[in-house]
Amino acid sequence: MSSMSATHCAIENCRTTILNKPPGVSFHPCPTTNEMRKRWLRLLKNKCSMLDWYKSQICSKHFEPKFFDSQRKLKENAVPTIFAPSLPKLAVAKSVKDPPRTRIDRLLHKLTQAELTANIKTSMSKLKEPADLDAFVSDDLKCTPDAPKEAVLWLMVKKQEHLNNRLMDLVVQTKKHVEILQNNSEEAKVAKRENEHTIESLRYVVKCLQEKHATLEEQIEILTSVESR
Template structure:
């Protein structure tokens, strides 16, 4: 989920509907706090991006806020009344590779895969070992099978990055439309006030004209 919505599964809080006093908080930057968050958020988030994901105030106890309702550095999300379990990730990680991978952002993972792909050498006769439906021949060596998986993963990552970019643009367009709507509403409100003032002035002039007509009528009747 992007920075516009709470990352907790089942939580509906976003920048578009958050109540007064509820904020979307960034993830911690230290490895120590990130590990604590990973443990606390086990099965609570489908996606947890350290740079983009946000957790709303409703998932933190009051003791984690200072007098200005700012989140303390040692704050850990522990309240999940409406959270639904996510089966995609299993926190905390059980080995150093998984721990290291979870410390990387999605962008860093994609770049790392691309860089490693550039350094690796494509197996000889790779195209001949792969069928048109992207399956390895039965006699294909392990290197060919691994290379095919790497290329599939790289292609999938590219698609995901493009999709994230599209979603980001859609959010930006939506935010701009909302801002334009607020501006239009403000302008319309100002126009209505102006029209009301004009109507009031016309009504006052009408009253004056009616009074003058009455005076003229009275004079003529004499």
């Protein structure tokens, strides 16, 4: 990979440039002595895609305060020691691509959103609400300690159903808002085109009037010269 230019920090994943650097951040070239180069190389191993000793620069974010003098200049013994922790890219990518592990997870993973919704509705329709459910549910929507498993299960199902209904209402409202915004956008475009057409028409009328005015002025000059004779 090519090295970063002098306008970018050479540290990998550092997005600081001379254009977006915040106040107080400065750029510093690589050291020129062999001893300091060796120290930098040990610290910058796997931190830079490639380091060009003559062009690359490192921003001050990667140096501890002790390496700066009172004028914010880098000391001769300064070495970069501050680096952002790198993300485990391979582990993240693997976790995203890993298929569901259990059999039930694999079966659920195969269903589409519509199929899963229909399956849930069918299962819920077969459940019967316990006759004395209210007696086992407190005002904060929690089952009492002596509530049977059927009551606990039914309360969970009712909560999930209520949540699904809220989400569906939110989706419908969002779609309506999007449609309204799209219609307003189209109306604004039409109005803009009409205004542009009106402006062009008015410009044409003004041009015609100006030409007629010029013609009248010429005729007045001719009549004036004839009368003076």
